[in-house]
Amino acid sequence: MSDIDFDNVGFGTLAIHAGQEPDKLYGALATPIYQTSTFCFETVEEGTAKFGGQIPGFCYSRGGNPTTVALEKKIAMLEGGEACISTASGMGAVGGVMLGLLQAGDHVICGECVYGCTDVVLRTTLQKFGVEVTYADTTDLESVKVAIKENTKLIYFESLTNPTMELTDIAAISKLAHKNGVLVAVDNTFTPPPEVYPLKEGADIVLHSCTKYINGHGDVISGAIIGSTELITPIRKGVTSKICGTTPSPFNSFLILRGLQTMELRMARHCENGMAVAKYLESVPYVKKVYYPGLESHPQHEVAKTMMHENYGGIMSFELQEEINGMDGFEACKKVVNALKIASIAVSLGDPGTLVQHPASMTHANMSKEARAEAGIKEDLIRLSVGLENSKDIIEDFKQAFATLE
Structure with missing residues (x-):
């Protein structure tokens, strides 16, 4: 296993073999679940050396397993980073980045549209601890440039915004940020490898809700923070394993390891189905607009072709017409979503099954109406995570659901 040149293998090979070798004790092919809270030492001296970091090993599962x-x-290795911290949730990753990189008196620039719970942390929690936050349109380099202050320490945004599906030019933002001594953190949950590689584009930190595409089976809550060893080590030592205590369970780590081995195949099907469903939705007269970077109608399609390597994923949003047969957009949304049979009403994404939700009343309900309006999250917007079913069946499901509006 150690003879594999991971710098010169394909994504699928990397996803299967990176980080995993047959168990040295019994030869188990699958990585064992070390379901233990603590580890024993042969001698006091060994324990002292492991706690002090003089020799490798494990002491307590909160700090390493x-x-x-x-x-x-x-x-x-999948993200092209030196080090990674696995966390108990995606928000554990967000909290780890914020508390690990910032202190009172610092200033953060955040993209205008981010996950609702992240928005709550930025608008309320961080400011309570003396961290200033400015929201800017990260798709507009000039807006970010104007927002930078002397005390700006971090620019934070999502590679593909949730749920408005806008892309940020990571390379351009990173170049601007580094010129001003500012770090860049990118939430890459919606566009994981092999779609977008933020670190290769110049970002300093990339984070994920591994609950989504990375695990891919809808049975784990988890997160990850990836970057250089220099940035990741203090976050692990002082934040995720201490003040936040967001260490994942070994069983959840095992499940994600299992899920990652099929990631290349899963992502290919998500991308294939996503494009088919997006094209269908664009043809529906009740649909006002489809937000999917793979469509030529998307205003950033040319950027998407380059940054996403023509892997556009399975996540999209679409708006209904403002008035449909006497119903406003929100009422029509509810009627369509409630009529779906294959697609489940659920707020996650990246599952094998197709999931649909209404952001304004679900994932982004914690945001004020004004904040949602600023972020472009309308009442008649539906977010769709296209699953791994046969695409024709997903499309037929939507056809029968739209028929209820007639």
Whole structure:
């Protein structure tokens, strides 16, 4: 296993083999679940050396566990980073980045449209601790440039915004940020490898809700923070394993390791189905607009072709007409969503099954109406995570649901 040149293999090979070797004790092919809270030492001297970091090893699973370390190595290699911290949730990753990189008196620039819970952390929690936050349109380089202050320490945004599906030029933002001594953190949940590689584009930190595409089976809550060893080590030592205590369970790490081995195949099907469904939705007269970077109608389609390597994923949003047969957009949304049979009403994404939700009343309900309006999250907007079913069946499901509006 150690003879594999991971710098010169394809994504699928990397996803299967990176970070994992047959168990040295019994030869188990699958990484064992080390379901233990603590680890024993042969001598006091050994324990002292491991706690002090003089020799490698494990002491207590909150600070490190063999199953989780295998996962962290794999995710770091998939993203092209030196180190990775696995967390108990996506918000654990967000909190780890914010508390690990910022202190009172610092200033953060955040993209206008981010996940609702992230928005709450930025608008309320961080400001309570003396961190100033400015929201800017990260698709507009000039808006970000104007927002930078002397105390700006971090620019934070999503590679593909949730749920408005706008792309940010990571390379351009990173160049601007580094010129001003500012770090860049990118939430890459919606566009994981092999779609977008933020670190290769110049970002300093990339984070994920591994609950979504990375695990891919809808049975784990998890997150990850990836970057250089220099940036990741203090976050692990002082934040995720201490003040936040967001260490994942070994069993969840095992499940994600399992899920990652089919990631290349899963993502190919998500992308294929996503394009088919997006093209269908664009043809529906009740649909006002479809937000999917793979469509030529998307205003950033040319950027998407380059940055996403023509892998456009399975996540999209679409708006209904403002008035449909006497119904306003929100009423029509509810009627369509409630009529779906294959697609489940659920707020996650990246599952094998197709999921649909209404952002304004679900994932982004914690945001004020004014904040949602600023972010472009309308009442008649539906977010769709296209699953791995046969695309014709997903489309037929939507056809029968739209028929209820007649």
